[in-house]
Amino acid sequence: MKRRAVITLAGIVGPQAANVHQFWELVRAGNSGIRKIARFDAAPTGCEIGGEVPEFSLDFIPAKYKPKRLSRHTHLLLKAAQQLAQALPADGGFDLRVGLATSDSTMIAESGVRRVKQGYEGTCPMMVSQSPPHAAVGVLSMFLGCRGEVQTVSTACAAGMDAIGLAARDVLHGTTNLVVAGGADAPLGPSPLAEFVRCGLASRRRRLPEKSSRPFDAFADSGVLSEAAGLIFVEEASAALAAQRHPLCEIIGYANSNDLDSSAPGSGYVESMRRSLDAANMEVDNIDAIFAWGPGHPVLDRAEAVALEKVFTSHLRDIPVTSIKGVIGNPLAGAGPLQVTAAALSLAEGVIPPTANHEVPLAGINLDIVTGEPLHSKPEVVLLNAHGVGGSNCSIILKRWPPRPSITATKN
Numbered sequence: 001m002k003r004r005a006v007i008t009l010a011g012i013v014g015p016q017a018a019n020v021h022q023f024w025e026l027v028r029a030g031n032s033g034i035r036k037i038a039r040f041d042a043a044p045t046g047c048e049i050g051g052e053v054p055e056f057s058l059d060f061i062p063a064k065y066k067p068k069r070l071s072r073h074t075h076l077l078l079k080a081a082q083q084l085a086q087a088l089p090a091d092g093g094f095d096l097r098v099g100l101a102t103s104d105s106t107m108i109a110e111s112g113v114r115r116v117k118q119g120y121e122g123t124c125p126m127m128v129s130q131s132p133p134h135a136a137v138g139v140l141s142m143f144l145g146c147r148g149e150v151q152t153v154s155t156a157c158a159a160g161m162d163a164i165g166l167a168a169r170d171v172l173h174g175t176t177n178l179v180v181a182g183g184a185d186a187p188l189g190p191s192p193l194a195e196f197v198r199c200g201l202a203s204r205r206r207r208l209p210e211k212s213s214r215p216f217d218a219f220a221d222s223g224v225l226s227e228a229a230g231l232i233f234v235e236e237a238s239a240a241l242a243a244q245r246h247p248l249c250e251i252i253g254y255a256n257s258n259d260l261d262s263s264a265p266g267s268g269y270v271e272s273m274r275r276s277l278d279a280a281n282m283e284v285d286n287i288d289a290i291f292a293w294g295p296g297h298p299v300l301d302r303a304e305a306v307a308l309e310k311v312f313t314s315h316l317r318d319i320p321v322t323s324i325k326g327v328i329g330n331p332l333a334g335a336g337p338l339q340v341t342a343a344a345l346s347l348a349e350g351v352i353p354p355t356a357n358h359e360v361p362l363a364g365i366n367l368d369i370v371t372g373e374p375l376h377s378k379p380e381v382v383l384l385n386a387h388g389v390g391g392s393n394c395s396i397i398l399k400r401w402p403p404r405p406s407i408t409a410t411k412n
Contacts, residue, residue, distance in 0.1 A: 051226025099159025156388025
């Protein structure tokens with residue numbers, strides 16, 4: 001029997017969202033989760049807005065992991081994982097694939113300050129074990145009791161979606177029946193936020209933060225940084241059904257590519273989309289909706305729009321396009337799993353969420369952007385894109401799983 005990779009459950013924390021249901025309510029309504037940053041004084045960085053996860057207690061993390069010493073993105077990953085823990089096999093028989101774009105930037109910055117003040121003897125000894133990207137995934141694997149393969153994917157902002165695509169490959173190739181896959185990042189600290197501002201990848205808006213993340217909009221100045229973590233169950237279909245978990249959708253295509261021209265960010269989108277269509281055995285006219293990356297940065301948004309026109313040609317005018325970045329901002333590798341979850345719930349419910357804050361299209365782009373209210377179009381097949389600094393691109397194609405399940409299937 002042909003193996004099929006499906007998505008069944010999700011655990012999410014994101015801007016103004018403590019679980020999947022809060023996240024979906026925001027995305028479905030197009031309500032932005034961007035606010036003035038409250039956790040620290042961000043004014044000196046040049047950016048005062050971002051998408052913060054609601055504060056939560058660390059009491060659920062066993063004391064042996066020394067919760068207060070863990071990075072912010074580790075806390076977010078563990079909180080997302082907590083929503084899935086009871087559904088995992090007790091014997092730890094599953095794999096783990098998690099994407100992270102950054103290391104613990106706050107710890108790195110603090111260690112540098114200590115070295116300047118105290119000399120090399122003041123350097124933080126925990127840097128070696130806790131600053132690498134895999135440190136967070138290592139703690140996560142112990143927290144969940146994972147006895148399968150554990151891998152960290154680090155393809156910049158595309159890493160979370162890449163982790164999900166690679167998980168689907170593993171399932172289809174028969175190496176596992178269940179992968180917990182996703183990603184996380186927490187760049188809302190003084191040092192990383194200032195660095196993103198300096199390189200032009202964080203909005204300098206101060207007023208109306210809810211209106212600041214503007215995908216494909218002429219009045220966008222840059223993307224808006226945020227924090228998030230998302231983990232999903234990627235399962236072999238028959239195994240999921242045997243466990244009485246009804247699929248939300250099927251992953252039928254995935255591909256990764258890299259920009260060949262460093263001066264043309266997003267130029268690899270064309271290759272990743274075409275390869276994902278080939279992997280799914282689909283033509284462009286089979287795609288019912290596109291969940292674009294659309295981070296709200298004029299250069300990156302335009303590059304994706306141009307790539308979409310090259311791939312879909314005249315068919316593009318008939319395909320609704322949305323981006324959830326107007327709601328969640330850009331949580332780097334945390335964006336991919338939130339985007340995949342939104343697309344999976346869209347297929348399950350039969351709606352396409354609107355693109356928040358898209359009011360005046362970028363000059364020269366020709367996309368049918370969903371705005372205002374959710375579009376009740378009952379899509380069957382959707383394509384998703386992701387792009388990362390350094391030139392990584394990936395595309396995933398999801399297909400509705402009949403019969404259309406109740407949205408309560410994802411309640412955590």
